[in-house]
Amino acid sequence: MKALLKISFTLLICSIVLIGCSDGSNKESGKVTLSLFSTVTNESDQQAIEHAAAKFEEANPDIQIDYNFPGGDYEDMLRVKMAANDMPDLFDTHGWAQQRYGEYVMDLSDMDWVADLDPALESIFTDDQGKVYAYPLNQAKDGLTYNKHVLDKYGIKPPETFDQFMDALEKIKEKSNGEVTPLWFAGSEKSQLGQFLDEFATPLLITHPEHNFSKELETGSFDWSKYTFLPKKLKEMQNKELLNEDVLTAQIHELPQLLAQDKIGFVMATTPIQSVKELNPDAELGVIPVPAIHEGGEQSWIGGERHTMAIWKDTEHPEAARKFIEFLAQPDLVKAIAEGTSLPAGLTNATADVYYSDDYQKYADVQVEPYFDRIYLPSGMWDVLGNTAQELLSGALTPEQVSESTGSEFERLRDQGK
Incomplete structure (x- = not known):
């Protein structure tokens, strides 16, 4: 029985790793497929991301977003992928942009949206050398x-x-x-x-x-x-x-x-x-x-950091991945995703009409701790x-x-x- 369990676990790990082993392109259709992993669990959060991905695919028919919401299995799956150095093209750093995922992410500091990063998040997403680790979909x-x-x-x-x-x-x-x-x-x-x-x-x-x-x-x-x-x-x-x-x-x-x-x-x-x-x-x-x-x-x-989008530094499709994040940084989508997740936006180029805005305003003088x-x-x-x-x-x-x-x-x- 122990031997059978070992084999089953090995097959499971292999299957997780192989999810990312494709070159990400659909040769028959000529499309590029970007794998996206996110920690969001609430249905409304997932719908906000799916809606943004659908709008991107409509505007960029040559790029497809393959989104995955593993729920409670997210961290275990990402650990396996980190160990194999075979990460998703796009993934959620969920609070660990620098400490856990820093060596796996692409520097995004030259992207246009960085100028609109909320000052409250600068120390979280930017290091002393100016590297920007991820794009904030919202903030906690x-x-x-x-x-x-x-x-x-x-x-x-x-x-x-x-x-x-x-x-x-x-x-x-x-x-x-x-x-x-x-x-x-x-x-x-x-x-x-x-x-x-x-x-x-x-x-x-x-x-x-x-x-x-x-x-x-x-x-x-x-x-x-x-x-x-x-x-x-x-x-x-x-x-x-x-x-x-x-x-x-x-x-x-x-x-x-x-x-x-x-x-x-x-x-x-x-x-x-x-x-x-x-x-x-x-x-x-x-x-x-x-x-x-x-x-x-x-x-x-x-x-601090809540849901994000980082790009794997070794992705085979860096331009497509960057294009997707720049697309998300448009004011209408910044607003839509923040409102869809009921959290403040991560950028200052849009004001989200968040359901809890009155509560945040009521307790505006309360310190935000990491x-x-x-x-x-x-x-x-x-x-x-x-x-x-x-x-x-x-x-x-x-x-x-x-x-x-x-x-x-x-x-x-x-x-x-x-």
Whole structure:
């Protein structure tokens, strides 16, 4: 059986690698085919990219875009492709334009759209030598998404602190008689649970001046018992039935329907509204910054790089790939993609009428902090956050064991990356 599993895994890896082994041209039709891999999972996000690709193909009939949305398998597939040095022609760097994918991407600094790059993203996409690593389809500004109907119905104000957040969850459960899930996760995808640990790590360990462990994390001397608060709270939520009962099997495609039916109070990060509105035009959602954890702490947005388009430096069709990105940088498409993903645009040449604009304006004075894992954790830790959260909720790990495991993996991956 072990031998059979080894053969199956080998065949799987080979098949993934072979996806990119074609020369990207359709000799019978004379077309160039560009492979495109993206991390987007929401249907409305995918439709925004598909629409842009269709418009490009209409304007450039000699180029075809072969887009792929692998979902939770994205990182594993890209790791295999990096190891084989056989990347997609176009791919999403999803927060790792420089650190993880830097040596695989083409320098885009001579492209016209660079002059319109939002100044808030310059340090993320540009290095000291002026290399530009990727094109930003939008930019992240994450916190919590909440259902306005649910909070209004039960007289709950958007929370500013973690204690208020817990109180809000308990009120939703109590006042709805369990009919509304206070905090919902599509936990079949580990990244959904990892989002909780990653976002709340910032107010727990970074932003409060008396609880700032950035130096310890950077030097590798951090005491991981100080992280246990987060897995403890996540397990407490499960024990108090503040999470969906099917938290470990729920899938992301279920989210729009449940929000449209007012069956969810909160979800992590920013949820696209389009697919929810299609099911219920009267649906209303809001977004708030991540609540403060320590007394005297402040809320913070978690942001920076979100969905991008990078060009593989060894693509056989560099001109076609560059042509596609320049096409995306047209103001009408900058606006359309940002609005389609319900996030601010990455360029300044267009103003997107984003559904959450009022919320972003309301909290305009709240500091935007980078994602915790992108600054303080070595490559590979995103999987660790998601895996340990799944094991916690399945009962395989205690909160203390989550911290121990996270700390051990932190040290191993940090040493591996030196």
